[in-house]
Amino acid sequence: MPRILIVGGGYAGFYTARKLEKYLRKNEAEVTMIDPLPYMTYQPFLPEVAAGSIEPRHAVVSHRRHLxxxxxxxxxxxxxxxxxxxxxxxVPGLAPFDREYDHVVVTAGAVSRTFPIPGVAEVAIGMKTIEEAIEVRHRILINFDKASNLPEGPERARLMTFVVVGGGFAGIEAFAEMLSLATYLLRYYPNLKFEEINFHLVEAMSRIMPEVSLKTSYWVIKNLEGRSAKIHLDTQLLSADNGMIELSTGEKFGAATIVWTAGVMANPVVKHTDLPTDERGRITANTALRVVDGENLIEGAWTCGDVSAVPDLSGDGVGGYCVPNAQHAVRQGKLMAKNLVAALRGEGLKDYNHKNMGAVAGLGIGVGVFQYRNLAVTGFLAWLMHRGYHGLAMPMWERKIRVFSGWILNFVLRRDVVSIDAVKNPRLAFETWASRAKN
Ligand SMILES: Cc1cc2nc3c(=O)[nH]c(=O)nc-3n(C[C@H](O)[C@H](O)[C@H](O)COP(=O)(O)OP(=O)(O)OC[C@H]3O[C@@H](n4cnc5c(N)ncnc54)[C@H](O)[C@@H]3O)c2cc1C
Structure with missing residues (x-):
């Protein structure tokens, strides 16, 4: 039996495996999927996980249950x-081992792309994984707890200062959702004042959210400023050494939470392959999702999703290639399964061609934006569209139901503000009181 091996079980890998299960006949091929995590992450929900609007486990999909x-x-x-x-x-705890295959599908996604700015690697955190989103929520809650025990002064101000670097789609959603949580929390901390919350968005370009029109982006800026956030456009982060923020405008302030969302790059694992890549480190593919080296087809190698450079036939792409987003990753994963099966059966392959469906973002409870070409919707209706679209786009009905139920419960019971940060040291209580053998 031919062996198909999928590297990465995120959007693209998960959908490839799921559709292969559907299309492959019995004993037509063996499929193996490898991922360091036992789940695929629905990344568009990470900002809402950071805000406590979605339970972290509901934003991920178990591989074993659904494959x-x-x-x-x-x-x-x-x-x-x-x-x-x-x-x-x-595999942690085991000696490295090899697996042979006939077809490899590389869907290892992307990682946060950073620059060598002092302090960033040491103190900042990304918003690309569920673990990061959980940690950001913990930090907001813990910093509020700590700040409420301190008199007004530099340390209290530092704890109440949150910086997000990068004004792209993901960055703005993360920023707005964090702001929404922080503002909500004030009701439980009577000694902390609204004016004490400092939210700074740092963006090197002169605008935010390139996926929406300039007019819509101004609406977002106005909305965030109205919620007392500071938006620094045309501004670069020069240093975050020891949490001391230094901006290119000359401003300096301490911040206890620095979230880095200034772009992604293809997973550097591709450097440890002998597959061809472009100047941005993406595996080069043709429109049928097969790996190509210029004009040469690499037999048995396939790729899609954020790790790949797939030509965009719709004409919407940046530099002629599909942009890294879930819209493409999901559809490419589905087509990947179809094309793999066609290749096994000696049938013709289909080309990938998807026209952008627009963008929808949640910016905290009751606020959102939607943009499709010249059509823009802002405010409450767009927020409903955001929840409706993403709630239904979440893979698997058992997951969709958990997410929708969580939103309804939060509406009735309000957002949960418990932080079980002690989970990072689960043996502490036991270890503290454990009887020890006397020597
Ligand atoms: C905060 C945020 C919001 C977003 N919002 C939107 C949105 O609204 N709309 C939209 O279209 N897109 C959105 N995106 C982008 C979208 O989530 C990604 O484009 C999509 O996840 C890409 O899918 P992928 O399968 O290529 O990669 P991923 O989903 O990242 O999956 C990659 C998988 O590879 C695994 N992996 C990594 N290294 C290895 C290795 N060495 N070996 C094996 N496996 C490995 C990872 O664990 C992961 O499971 C958002 C992203 C973020 C971060």
Missing amino acids: KRTEIITGRVTDVSHTNKKVTIE
Whole structure:
């Protein structure tokens, strides 16, 4: 039986595996999916997880529960040798081992792209994983707890200062949702004042959210400023050393929470493969999602999603290639399964062609924006559209139901403001009181 091996179980990998389960006949091929995490993450929900509007576990989808005919390996691919048609896998606690394949599908996604700015690697946090979103929520809650015990002064101001670097779609959503949580929290901290919350968005370009029109982006800025946030356009972060923010405008202030959302880059694991890449480190593909080196087809190698450079036939792409987003990753994953099955059966492959469906963002409870070409919707209606669209786009009905139920419960019972941060040290209580053998 031919062996298909999928590297990465995010949007693209999960949908490839799921559709292969549907299209493959019995004993037509063996499918294995490898991912260090046992779940795919619905990343558009990360800002709402950080704001406490969605339970973290509801924003991820279990691989094993929903991929019953796929072999799942919860481990990290460290190397792909396509010449030898094998990958090397690392599973914590085990010696690295190899797996051979006939077809490899690389869907390892993207990681946060940073610049060598002092302090960023040491103190900032991204908004690309569920773990980061959970931590950001914990930090907001914990900083409020700490600040409420302090008299007004520099340390209290530092704890109440939040910086988001990067005014793209994800950055603005994260910023607005964090702001929404912080403002909401004030009701539980009578000694903290609204004026003490400091939210700074730092964007190097002269505008935010390039996915929406300039007019819509101004509406977003006005909305955020109306909620007392500070938007620094044409501004660069020069340093975040020890949490001391230094901006290119000369401003300096301390911040206890620095979230970095200034772009993504193809997963650097591609450097440990012998597959061809472009100047941005993405695996080069043709429109049928097969890996190509210029004009040459690399037999048995396939790629899609954020890790790949797939030509955009719709004409919407940046530099002629599909932009890294879920709209493409999901559809490419589905087409990948169809094309793999067609290739196994010696049938013709289909080209990937998807016209952008527009963008919808949630900016905190009751506020959103939607843009499709010249049509823009802002405010409450757009927020409903955001929730409606993403609630339904979340894979698997059991997940959709959990997300919708959570929103309804939050509406009735209000947002949950508990932080179980002690989970980071789960043995503390036991260890503190454990009887020890006397020597
Ligand atoms: C905050 C935020 C909001 C977003 N909002 C939107 C939105 O509203 N609309 C939209 O269209 N897009 C949105 N996106 C973008 C979208 O989520 C991504 O484009 C999409 O997840 C890409 O899918 P992918 O499968 O290529 O990568 P991913 O979904 O990132 O999956 C990659 C997978 O590869 C795994 N992996 C990594 N390294 C290895 C390895 N060495 N070996 C094996 N597996 C590995 C990872 O664990 C992961 O599961 C948002 C992203 C973020 C961060």
